Amino acid sequence: MSGERLVVVEDEAHLAEVVSDNLRLEGWEVTVAGDGPSALALIRKSQPDLVLLDVMLPGLDGFAVCQTLRAEGNDVPILFLTAKSGQGDRLQGLELGGDDYLGKPFDLRELILRVRAILRRTEWMRSPSSAGDVLRLGEASVDFRSHEASIEGRRLQLSSKEVLILRCLAERPGEVVSRTEILDRVWGYDAFPTTRTIDNFIVRLRRLLEPDARNPRYIHTVRGTGYRLTP
Amino acid sequence: MARARVARRMLRLYAVVLLLYAALAAWWVYFFSTESRWIVEHVRSAGGDLSPEQVAVLAEVTAGNARMFLGESAFLLLLLVGSAWLVLRALRREELVVRQQGNFLSAVTHELRSPVASARLYLESLQLGRVEADKRERYLQHAQEDLQRLSDTIDELLQGRRLLDRGLVVHSEPLDLSELARRGVERLKPMHVPAGATLELDVPQPVPVLADPVAFERILDNLVSNGVKYGGEQPRVRIATRRHGRWGLLSVRDHGKGLAGADRQRIFEPFVRGGDETVRTRPGVGLGLFIVKELAEQQGGAVDVEDGLSGGGTQFTVRFPLQGTAHP
Numbered sequence: 277m278s279g280e281r282l283v284v285v286e287d288e289a290h291l292a293e294v295v296s297d298n299l300r301l302e303g304w305e306v307t308v309a310g311d312g313p314s315a316l317a318l319i320r321k322s323q324p325d326l327v328l329l330d331v332m333l334p335g336l337d338g339f340a341v342c343q344t345l346r347a348e349g350n351d352v353p354i355l356f357l358t359a360k361s362g363q364g365d366r367l368q369g370l371e372l373g374g375d376d377y378l379g380k381p382f383d384l385r386e387l388i389l390r391v392r393a394i395l396r397r398t399e400w401m402r403s404p405s406s407a408g409d410v411l412r413l414g415e416a417s418v419d420f421r422s423h424e425a426s427i428e429g430r431r432l433q434l435s436s437k438e439v440l441i442l443r444c445l446a447e448r449p450g451e452v453v454s455r456t457e458i459l460d461r462v463w464g465y466d467a468f469p470t471t472r473t474i475d476n477f478i479v480r481l482r483r484l485l486e487p488d489a490r491n492p493r494y495i496h497t498v499r500g501t502g503y504r505l506t507p
Numbered sequence: 508m509a510r511a512r513v514a515r516r517m518l519r520l521y522a523v524v525l526l527l528y529a530a531l532a533a534w535w536v537y538f539f540s541t542e543s544r545w546i547v548e549h550v551r552s553a554g555g556d557l558s559p560e561q562v563a564v565l566a567e568v569t570a571g572n573a574r575m576f577l578g579e580s581a582f583l584l585l586l587l588v589g590s591a592w593l594v595l596r597a598l599r600r601e602e603l604v605v606r607q608q609g610n611f612l613s614a615v616t617h618e619l620r621s622p623v624a625s626a627r628l629y630l631e632s633l634q635l636g637r638v639e640a641d642k643r644e645r646y647l648q649h650a651q652e653d654l655q656r657l658s659d660t661i662d663e664l665l666q667g668r669r670l671l672d673r674g675l676v677v678h679s680e681p682l683d684l685s686e687l688a689r690r691g692v693e694r695l696k697p698m699h700v701p702a703g704a705t706l707e708l709d710v711p712q713p714v715p716v717l718a719d720p721v722a723f724e725r726i727l728d729n730l731v732s733n734g735v736k737y738g739g740e741q742p743r744v745r746i747a748t749r750r751h752g753r754w755g756l757l758s759v760r761d762h763g764k765g766l767a768g769a770d771r772q773r774i775f776e777p778f779v780r781g782g783d784e785t786v787r788t789r790p791g792v793g794l795g796l797f798i799v800k801e802l803a804e805q806q807g808g809a810v811d812v813e814d815g816l817s818g819g820g821t822q823f824t825v826r827f828p829l830q831g832t833a834h835p
Binding site: 288290291293294295297298301332359360380381382383384385 | 613616617620621622623624625627628629631632635637638642646649652653
């Protein structure tokens with residue numbers, strides 16, 4: 277994995293230097309922005325593969341940068357790097373659409389591992405699925421590329437998390453996929469959200485795709501373990 | 508925040524009490540103003556009759572009662588509104604203090620964690636052999652600067668704390684303010700000049716004052732760092748000394764944007780930094796000017812600030828008592 281384009285948004289010159297040097301050493305292409313507004317401009321223009329975003333920034337804080345990008349429909353992966361590492365800030369960052377959160381000071385190897393994990397996830401998301409582009413479940417079908425579902429002639433847009441969960445299951449049809457595996461592949465970090473969140477996603481997917489959500493024909497719960505898809 | 512919720516609940520309760528009171532007062536006034544008519548009708552329906560004079564007297568008495576109640580309830584309403592306003596003001600103040608403390612904590616967290624984070628990464632990179640030979644010296648230098656910054660922040664915090672507890676004692680002695688300034692600027696140059704700042708010294712003659720040399724150093728450090736921090740792209744800071752009446756004056760001037768609407772007196776309060784900490788514009792924890800003010804006052808002097816000077820910028824002037832003059 278190399279050649280991906282990363283944007284580091286950090287107003288502390290030293291941190292920006294040492295972080296970007298180390299990321300370049302891994303073979304990634306790195307550009308640095310020192311404040312909120314110029315970060316927004318740079319990300320819009322260069323369409324990077326990942327943004328490492330500080331929260332306390334001159335001009336516009338990192339949360340606002342993330343919020344603005346998401347509101348514009350930009351789903352570039354974002355890794356928050358910040359001195360504010362309270363649980364509240366962490367949750368705020370992830371709720372606003374951040375992909376991961378690393379509190380300062382952090383370990384160099386951990387930073388690189390997390391960046392790699394996010395890039396791997398994005399690559400998986402962008403690559404063609406081994407289950408094909410379209411998943412058919414009886415009358416319903418889901419397009420993995422356009423995130424569009426067609427149910428009894430109605431078309432509706434699924435969220436990327438919903439599509440990825442389905443894809444995770446569809447790539448191993450008939451096999452049990454554990455909740456932690458889904459968390460790891462779709463979210464990529466351990467503490468948030470809880471495995472309970474996946475259950476909620478599954479309930480919603482069943483309501484959309486199953487003829488009878490109470491007696492699922494396609495998406496089965498394997499008690500205590502995870503889920504199994506039988507197309 | 509729980510405290511804000513309690514405050515809002517209190518305010519709502521106050522509003523309800525005010526409304527109830529206003530309704531009650533209105534009812535009383537209505538009652539007294541219609542009482543005479545009601546009594547006359549009641550007597551008539553019971554078969555009695557009142558002479559026009561008796562009706563007039565009754566009307567006069569109840570109108571008097573109504574006026575009295577109107578006056579008293581207006582007075583009570585005023586008291587209630589007044590106390591509600593006082594409560595509101597106290598709540599606002601508390602909110603401001605809470606926000607300032609939140610800002611302070613944010614600033615301290617940032618000021619402590621950022622240099623630790625970069626120093627650690629520099630050293631880790633070196634340790635893991637991830638640094639090209641020509642960069643090694645630079646990485647060590649930067650890690651050292653980070654540690655210096657960390658140590659400065661800790662000093663600032665401890666000194667601020669000590670000043671807040673009134674535990675810091677200064678020992679003034681006869682010194683030449685110009686000589687102190689000259690030596691101070693020499694000491695500060697290596698810190699600021701490589702980063703692009705210019706320090707100008709204007710000390711035409713000796714100014715014999717009573718001052719504490721350690722406290723003076725801290726005052727000069729803080730004012731010069733402040734001038735560099737707020738002095739724009741290529742900050743130019745001018746340090747001057749002169750006599751004025753019974754005082755020796757040290758002035759430190761930058762050519763930045765000025766205080767930009769910041770409250771002149773509040774900049775000397777502890778933990779005050781402009782704006783919201785999340786949108787950080789300058790490093791620091793908000794104790795620098797508070798320390799300057801406290802140290803100046805403990806040496807029998809004071810500090811003053813002017814901005815909107817011709818040519819732009821802000822000038823801080825610290826007064827020290829001249830030697831041989833009586834100061835209260």
